[in-house]
Amino acid sequence: MKKHCLAASVAAVTGVACVPAHAQSSVTLYGVIDTNIEFLNHAGANGGSLVRENSGGLSNSRFGFRGVEDLGGGNHAFFVLEAGINSNDGTNATAGTLFNRTAAVGLSNAFGSLSAGLQYTAMYDVLERYDPMGYAPQYTWFPTTGSSDDLAYKARLNNSVKYVGHFGGLTTIADYSFGGDAASFQSSAAYGGGLEYDIGGFSAALAYDYRNGAINSTGLWSKTRNWSASFRDDVNGALSVMGGYEHYLLNPTKGATVSAALWFGGVRYLFAxxxxxxxxxxYQSNKTHNVSNAWMGVLSADYLLSKRTDLYATVAYAAATRYANGSYTPVGVTDETAFASNQTGVTLGIRHRF
Incomplete structure (x- = not known):
């Protein structure tokens, strides 16, 4: 059957191929604006308290563009461009970078999707469903903690290729990031993977993340590994229980191996x-790192004004254990610099999705 292009004459001049009539495409603008007022004690070296306005309480403020084109035969092309913003002052979340959250293009069909660009890691994607606070900026200890900012897995990878496949209740994710270093193919490279199996309301997942540092003058690079195991049980339409374990291991080019573990758990209940x-x-257990063990508890209430707008209140308390001599590592409810063995944070905010 002959197909016609509406702009055939233009295509003939420009050399642009004629698109089949059945092909359809869409571009969606979306985003989240989340702003709150936060109180923190022990927020300064003098032990003082802080009251401030923040961007991002339950969600990071952002906007993005998502596009899909139907290529026919169950095949699609897609792209995602997403920028983080600071809703309290209008600046970019990352100075000098507009689409700092995602910038990816790819193809998808019944066998999964394959994409390239700046993308979330497999570990980040997997753990989002199992963190009780869902990566809320206020407050969670993923991917960093208030006592050890460096004990973190990578949330995003530049120069990456990523595969995601859904096969019944099984989801598979794999990613690879090119280091781009002529001195060594392995220098600054990273890779990871995740498996999730969902049986009705119960799901379990495993994830792995491996990163190489940049090569040094001796031809060596550091190696960072994270792995996690987690579960989630949506008991009924109101109650969800979730938790898991994440392990961190760093092999530096010099010095001792660093090892730490993070246990997490929680419940969500829909009262109405x-x-x-x-x-x-x-709870973070630092096995070989020279910092205290630390614990944080969080309670968060979320009230929907509509399908797109909600009000929330969150309170968190974090504390570090002390060494035998009474010393301790400062701990905070966020990943910012802390100045005491404990900290309390309270936030009241509003979030709107579009």
């Missing part, structure tokens, strides 16, 4: 269609 309460706990 418009009101949800979340309770979460995080």
């Amino acid at each position: 269609p418009v009101f949800r309460l979340t309770a979460a706990t995080y």
Whole structure:
């Protein structure tokens, strides 16, 4: 059957191929604006308290463009461009970079999707469903903690290729990031993977993340590994229980191996269609790192004004254990610099999705 292009004459001049009539495409603008007022104690070297306005309480403020083109035969082309913003002052979340959250293009069909660009890692994708606070900026200890900012897995990878496949209840994710270093193919490279199996309301997942540092003058590079195991049980339409374990291991080019573990768990309960309460706990055990063990508890209430707008209140308390001599590593409810063995954070905010 002969197909006609509406702009055939233009295509003949420009050399642009004629698109089949059945092909369809769409571009969607979306985003989240989340702003709050936060109170923190022990927020300065003098032990003082802080009251401030923040961007991002339950979600990071952002906007993005998502496009899909139907190529026919169950095949699609897609792209995602997403920029983080600071809703309290209008600046970019990352100075000098516009689409700092995602910039990817790819193809998808029944066998999965394959994409390239700046993308979330497999570990980040997997753990998002199992963190009770869902990566809320206020407050969770993923991917960093208030006592050890460096004990973190990579949230995103530049120069990456990523595969995602859904096969019944099984989801598979794999990623690879090119280091781009002529001195060594392995220098600054990274890769990871994740498996998730969902049986009705119960799901379990495993994830792995491996990163190489940049090669040094001796021809060596550091190696960072993270792996996690987690579960989630949506008991009924109101109650969800979730938790898991994440392990961090760093092999530096010099010095001792660093090892740490993070245990996490929590519950979410929907008291009414418009009101949800979340309770979460995080415990970090530092096995070989020269910092205290630390614990944080969080309680968060979320009230829906509509399908797109909600009000929330969150309170968190973090504390570090002390060494035998009474010393300790400062701990905070966020990944910012802390100045005491404990900290309390309280935030009240509003979030709107579009």
